[in-house]
Amino acid sequence: MTTSRPLPGGGLSRRRFLGGLAGLGAGAYLLSSCSSGGSGPTSGGTAGGGTGFSLPDYAAPRDLAGATISDVPGVLPAYEQFPLPPFKSVAQPPGRGGTVTSLHPLFTAPPDDLQGSEVFQAFQRGLNVTLEPTYTPIGSYENKLATVLAGGSIPDITWVNTETVPAAVSYFQQGAFADLSDVLGGDGVSAYPNLAQLPSYAWRNCAVEGVLYGVPRGIPLLNNSVALYRADWAAALGFPEAPADAAEYLELMTAFSKGAPRGSGQSWGAAVLDAGFVRQMFRVPNEWRLEEDGTLTHYVESDEYRAALEFHLQEFDAGVYHPDATMGGDTYTRAIDLLQSGQTGFYAGSLNAQFALRRPGTLTGDPGSDVQPLAPPGHDGGDPLTYEQRGYYGMAAISAEAAQDDARLHELLGIVDYWSAPFGSEEYVLVNYGLEGRQVTFEDSGQLVPVPPDQAPAEALVPYLTQVRETLFYFPGAQADAGLAQGAMETVVRSSAPNPVTGLISDTAIRQGAALGQLNNDYETGIVTGQRSLDELDEWRDRWRSGGGDAMRREFQDALERVDS
């Protein structure tokens, strides 16, 4: 095992970096779930299971009218109205008038005439810097990041995500980015009030073996546990209540396919294999399970997973899935189209998107529909095992070279602080929506109303970085859905468990993780669709173990011991 301790601070020489690239895969890997410990946004303490930096001290958000703060740890706040007028969250522009370079992922069409955008100009004025962002398609981000770092011209601020770019852990260890543990840990974060309001779980989980390399972009800690289903179909088919166990769930999904809830039009239960949802129903381990004797069991090896597979096979045989469910290509867009055009009755997606996009999209696409959240029922009527995940989607890392100058580091963190402006602030509106009168308007009743895209000016918005929009529930135009989402999250949080190896490093995982993931996916899809026999599960497990699974287990167990000691 070649895992090395992080090298705090310090510049990154090209030789060191290229040496690291030669060993890509021999570096480190950060699993994509969540760590042990408290899950609440306010839980403090230390990262990495007791070692490493002190978590930034959490500052509660302002007490805003229309806010509902759940007393269940880990559940996001819900807002049913927007405070008017918005308050200022940044007292002074953080910049010193110079230039700041940055690298961002791009999920949408490229921006048109960046410098001509009034939103972008307003953002630059707010920061008091000239911002030079580089946009990179998310699908190509790994290559772009590798080349940019190899070229030695690391931007001042870089969005880095170890989930989409596992090799990024190597970049951290080689010193490409600043170690922010001391700067932001404990009460250090108080110099950046907006950052202090970021959920503690996001800080904790984005640390790499106890070292903080960036400011996380927070998302819900349980992001893939709440599905949407057609409650109107269910009621019409004789299921007025949500399914309470696996049998009822199967009965409902089969009825969606076979019960003709659309009348003459064909319908199906789901458009994508709902593997994650079924696994949670059957209490399959959240990637790994830490046994009492200190060993780790991978989900593929568990008895619960076998039971989940058997059930999944039943679903497939019952015709629950759309015929294209196992087709390649853009399965998610296809699934969303089918849901929103009223052809499927179930969709498991990310939590905020379910309420911000999928639910309203379905209500519009199939008028008269009633779409409700659905938590996975325990397969036997008991509790499910819902999955805590990473709780962040990438982080804003500061170039180690830029961070050598304390004043510059403070300036750059101030800029990220602006980017992380909290709900209700002027800056929040700017970085998440745009400008009043152009991209948003405000109603006197206390609502923010986004201007429909086809009526808003086609201009570049603020680049994707650490906006906090996904760390709260606020849905303009459907204010009551905030409470609905919060209630759904409270339900799934109560039976949640973390992945015990989050934040730990395994060299084998970075080398073999993708291949093993593909192996698992191939076998799972093959078995569920009947192309393979369930009897092949033992062979699958053997191949997984010999292909790197056992090595990963050893390395993670070593890391757990290291952290414990």
Added chain:
Amino acid sequence: MGAARTAPVRPAWQEPPRRITTVAKGVVIAAITLVMLYPFVYVIAISFSAADAARSGDTLLIPAEFSLAAYRTIFAGDVVTRALLVSAGVTLVGTLLSVVMTVTLAYGLTRTREVPGSRFVLYLVLFTMLFGAGIIPNYLLVKELGLLDTYASLILPGAVSAFNLVVVRNFFMNLPQELFDSARIDGASEAQILWRIVVPLSKAVIAVIALFYGVAYWNDFFNAMIYLNDSEKWPIQLVLQQYVLQGSPLDQMAVSGQVEAAPKTIQMAVVVVATVPILLVYPFLQRFFTKGVLTGAIKG
């Protein structure tokens, strides 16, 4: 009266085909053609559909509800228009430059006796067919040349394709030596021989490599993604990638709430816009295609 004449025996492949065989071939070819054409027809039909009709799955061969909205949308901003111009410019300039460089280099490499070291250069070229430097060394080279974030970075790294060079060189090697000898006797320089004799005789192979280069430049997105920082310089294929693939990661990767994928109609409209220009080139070069490739590839 002569001896009875017997009909000449013809081999089986020269027999006139039976009608049923002809019909069967036609059916098979038509089926294959339909299979190949259907995706294009589907893409075009979706691009001209109303968004709701496309989402509902009603459009299969013809738009269920005809609409130009997708095209209006993508041409409303400057992104697609500018990307098309960038791609067209890079393709035209790049193809011209590549053809010139390939033809001149190939000609030089045919004169292995006259040009010292030409065989070594040839091996260098062939080496690049077998071993690639990789992304990062190429990036560092482009960076050190000062080409980052320039249109030149989309052209120069791939300006000469070793494969095309071999094809052209083999074509040149097949030209009669007597032509060169007589030209030299008449006092022609090497440049004149190349321009007045070799190139006119090599239109087929030049047309083919021009097509290869043109298609490669038009379709390339990777160099743009790696070498360009300014998204306003993106070519159409990179824009296309964003439109078509952007939907996938949004839900899959748990990016929530803020961004929504473009409707399928817009995605398909961008596919059409990105595909049609290069498709239009094929008919003009079709007649050169087989001749040029085969001649250059199998003789030498």
